[in-house]
Amino acid sequence: MHLDLFISTNHPSHMLFSGPITKTEIEFQPFCLDGTRPLSNTQLSFPLGLLGWIHYSRSCDGLFCVQSSKSSYVVNPATRWFRYVPLSRFQILNPTNLPAKLITAAAFVKAVDYKLEWLYNSFPFPPNKGVTTCEVFDFRTNAWRYLTCTPSYRIHGVPESANGSVYWFTELNNNYKIDVIAFDIHTEKFRLLPKIHPVTSSSVPYHSSMCTLDNRLCILTTTSLLDKEFWRLKSSEDMWEKIFTIDYLSTPVSWIGDESWLPVTMWKKKKKMLLSHPCSGNLVILNLQTRSVRIIDIHSHKFCRPYFESLISNI
Numbered sequence: 001m002h003l004d005l006f007i008s009t010n011h012p013s014h015m016l017f018s019g020p021i022t023k024t025e026i027e028f029q030p031f032c033l034d035g036t037r038p039l040s041n042t043q044l045s046f047p048l049g050l051l052g053w054i055h056y057s058r059s060c061d062g063l064f065c066v067q068s069s070k071s072s073y074v075v076n077p078a079t080r081w082f083r084y085v086p087l088s089r090f091q092i093l094n095p096t097n098l099p100a101k102l103i104t105a106a107a108f109v110k111a112v113d114y115k116l117e118w119l120y121n122s123f124p125f126p127p128n129k130g131v132t133t134c135e136v137f138d139f140r141t142n143a144w145r146y147l148t149c150t151p152s153y154r155i156h157g158v159p160e161s162a163n164g165s166v167y168w169f170t171e172l173n174n175n176y177k178i179d180v181i182a183f184d185i186h187t188e189k190f191r192l193l194p195k196i197h198p199v200t201s202s203s204v205p206y207h208s209s210m211c212t213l214d215n216r217l218c219i220l221t222t223t224s225l226l227d228k229e230f231w232r233l234k235s236s237e238d239m240w241e242k243i244f245t246i247d248y249l250s251t252p253v254s255w256i257g258d259e260s261w262l263p264v265t266m267w268k269k270k271k272k273m274l275l276s277h278p279c280s281g282n283l284v285i286l287n288l289q290t291r292s293v294r295i296i297d298i299h300s301h302k303f304c305r306p307y308f309e310s311l312i313s314n315i
Contacts, residue, residue, distance in 0.1 A: 002308045003061060005213050013309065014274070015064070015077065016301040017056045018281075024049045026066060028077035028206065030307060033267070033274065033285075042077045048084065052097055056104035056303045058161060058212070062310020065108035065116060069094055072116075074108070074139075074315065081313035088135050088144050089095050090120050106137070107159040109168040111185045113314045114139050117166055119183070121154045125187035136188070139315045161185075163235075163245050164218045167193075167210060178208075180219070182237070194238060209264045218243070220263060225249065230263070244288065251291045276304040 016029040021043065028042040039067040052069030065085070066073045070133070072085035088106070106118035116137035122130050131154060153170040156178070160167050166183040180193040208221045217233040226248040231240045261284070264274040275284045283296040283304060 003308065003312060006187070006310070007308055013307045015059065015305045015307040017303040017305075020050050020054065022244050023051065026050065026203075028064075028075075030077065030309075042080060042156065044075065044082060044199045045073065046073055046082070053103050055103075055158060056305065057105070057108040059305055059307045060108050060110055060114065061312050062308050063114075063312065063315070064305070065106065067105055069097075072106070074114075076103075076310060076313045077309060078309045083315065084114065085137060086142065088116075088118055090133075090135065091116055094137075103158075104155065105158045105251070105277060106135075109161050109166060111164075115185070117159075117183060117185065119150070119155060119159070119166075119168060119181075121278045126128070147188060149190070151192075153181060153192075154177065155181065157210075160212055160217060161313055162212040163215050165217075167217055169210070195235065196238065198270075213263065213266050218263070228261075239283070246286070246288075251286070251293070264304050276301070278302050292293050 013030050016031065018027065018029065020026050020141060022045065023044060024044050028044070030041070048071045050066070050068040050071060055067045057065040062076060062078060064075050064077070066075055066120045070087070070091060072087070072091070073082045075082040090104075094102075099193070102121075103113070104118070104120045107114040108116055117133045118134055120139070122133045130150055131152045132150045134150045135144045136147060137144050137294075151170075155168040156171045157169055163183055166185060170179045170181060171229050172178055177195070179195070182191050182193055183189070184191070192280060208219060211218050211220060213232070216235075219231045219233075221229045221231065221308045228246040228248060230243050230245070232243045233240055261275040261277050264276050264283075266273050271287065271289055273286045273288060275286055276282075277284070278301070283301070285294045285296065287293070
């Protein structure tokens, strides 16, 4: 009831992650765009440490999953509660310093119950025989299990989740194209989504990114002129629609860094967008009507996630 009331009466806050303070400590830095609610930082210590690569999931009911190469935790920053998650086979087999192109992460989602869904390329992790391997963690049984039917396409990058599904880019195929794979968190079935017309060049995996806006999957592509095109998946999942374009060279965003800006959220009746630039640690508010920008004076960060405070900690 507390969570439902909070969501219905407030715009989401945001959580900043600037990386581990030490090998065992992380600071959670919430902030509110309108500045009406003072929020304090939370620093937590994890006894088993955080080694190698680190990934911060999207918030699910105010909870985050913090994953590293050799540990995983589900955390509620508002209550300081956290739960250790047993290692997946992916974590057990991997070296601590895994090459960046091989790093993937589990999606933290909720169907009837909370679960972690971890899809990764089978090679070079023996003895898997399929192209991909999928592990699912059930919080009720506190154990990982395998799915037998997995995609026959190698995946690229970390997943995005929206509207009851988890999504990945595939690697480039022989035709220099990529696809989007979806996973239904209720039926636990994979499916291939329709093509996106602009996604055809060999540089696509490095110049396109996924995001979630209003609980809908969006793909942000960069054109040869560095314009940003936003494509949204229709609810029927049979077509993509281009919802708007940011003219990069004529918008002030081009004055304050390179093209690697990532959308975080939209508000004010979709007239404003919060953009994150992990490389520089900047956050920018872009007015989509006037094309004006405002840099938010806030600490440098590596990740920014929409967030609702929650009292839930009983998973």
